[in-house]
Amino acid sequence: MKRAEYKVPGGKLLAAELGVEGGRFAGVKITGDFFMHPEAAIIELEKALNNTPVEDLENNVNRFFQDNDVTLFGVEAGDFVKVVRLALES
Amino acid sequence: MKETWRLIDMRIEDAPTQMAIDEAIAMARLKEGTPNTVRLYRWNPSAVSIGYFQSIEKEVNLPACEKYGVDVTRRITGGGAVYHDYDGEITYSLVAPEADPKMPADILESYKLICGAIVNGLAELGVDAEFKPVNDIVAGGKKISGNAQTRRHGVILQHGTILVDSDIRRMFQVLRVSDAKISDKLIQAVEERVTNLRHYLGRQVDFDEARSALIKGFEDTFDVALEPGELTGAETRLVKQLREKYRSREWVFQR
Numbered sequence: 001m002k003r004a005e006y007k008v009p010g011g012k013l014l015a016a017e018l019g020v021e022g023g024r025f026a027g028v029k030i031t032g033d034f035f036m037h038p039e040a041a042i043i044e045l046e047k048a049l050n051n052t053p054v055e056d057l058e059n060n061v062n063r064f065f066q067d068n069d070v071t072l073f074g075v076e077a078g079d080f081v082k083v084v085r086l087a088l089e090s
Numbered sequence: 091m092k093e094t095w096r097l098i099d100m101r102i103e104d105a106p107t108q109m110a111i112d113e114a115i116a117m118a119r120l121k122e123g124t125p126n127t128v129r130l131y132r133w134n135p136s137a138v139s140i141g142y143f144q145s146i147e148k149e150v151n152l153p154a155c156e157k158y159g160v161d162v163t164r165r166i167t168g169g170g171a172v173y174h175d176y177d178g179e180i181t182y183s184l185v186a187p188e189a190d191p192k193m194p195a196d197i198l199e200s201y202k203l204i205c206g207a208i209v210n211g212l213a214e215l216g217v218d219a220e221f222k223p224v225n226d227i228v229a230g231g232k233k234i235s236g237n238a239q240t241r242r243h244g245v246i247l248q249h250g251t252i253l254v255d256s257d258i259r260r261m262f263q264v265l266r267v268s269d270a271k272i273s274d275k276l277i278q279a280v281e282e283r284v285t286n287l288r289h290y291l292g293r294q295v296d297f298d299e300a301r302s303a304l305i306k307g308f309e310d311t312f313d314v315a316l317e318p319g320e321l322t323g324a325e326t327r328l329v330k331q332l333r334e335k336y337r338s339r340e341w342v343f344q345r
Contacts, residue, residue, distance in 0.1 A: 010223075011224060015145065015148070031143055031144055031145040031148065031345055032141075033141050033144060033168065033171075035238070035239070036143070037240060037242070038242060039142045039166060039167075042143055073168075073197050074225070
């Protein structure tokens with residue numbers, strides 16, 4: 001399991017925990033003290049990353065926020081990319 | 091004539107029940123046509139509530155909670171972990187429709203407005219506090235209140251903590267604070283980030299005095315009269331269902 005934390009400057013804390021199997025994400029879990037409405041969308045975001053190639057991370061995160069009516073507060077879509085990347089590098 | 095909102099005043103309940111009451115009021119607001127509601131409440135036993143997205147293992151020192159008899163639950167709102175000290179903390183909640191003319195559509199503006207009610211209440215006590223984005227209220231540069239909002243069922247539910255005389259040492263025994271968060275704020279001692287009414291004012295503030303000030307803060311900010319009321323039958327039935335969720339391992343340990 002890889003794990004990283006990222007504190008958004010002037011914003012909230014994000015953490016990502018994940019595994020990589022054959023170049024694909026496995027068991028992605030994102031935690032932190034941020035705000036997302038509706039809250040259960042986090043489960044969908046994790047599902048949208050699991051079993052996808054790690055190099056598609058940015059595209060898949062961006063597509064998720066384009067296709068779903070999700071409001072973020074204290075973090076931005078790009079911060080999810082950043083924290084997952086940090087976890088990959090850990 | 092002034093608009094009237096319901097006040098559910100200083101109920102003392104355990105953590106699952108308090109969280110169930112907030113959620114039940116939010117669920118019933120449009121479906122049952124219940125009034126806009128402000129609650130002030132205390133947690134018995136003392137409890138930690140963590141934000142919806144938080145990792146329980148990373149945020150909470152579970153053995154310390156066990157040792158001190160501190161309950162743990164997960165909120166439906168995001169945000170951070172809070173220590174609700176029975177002897178030193180008041181929690182508030184506010185439920186109003188997103189479409190209410192008094193409620194800004196913009197999330198930051200709505201935090202600013204609702205936190206403004208707390209700031210105004212604290213001013214009644216002589217505290218010079220201010221809203222600090224994203225979701226804090228600070229006095230003398232230290233956090234005195236944390237707040238969290240969700241929007242669901244067409245309503246805004248915001249709840250938050252006001253530190254009256256919280257045991258700050260115990261707070262940091264039961265909560266874990268991440269290194270990333272500490273280094274960002276460039277402060278070695280986490281205790282230096284937090285204050286309470288007694289520390290700030292240098293005198294004892296009893297719950298009744300704080301309660302009266304907060305009520306005035308809400309009434310003045312929203313130009314309403316808060317009228318003491320109780321939960322409806324429908325809300326009470328919802329509370330009984332919902333509190334099982336807040337007690338369940340499946341909910342509390344979900345991440």
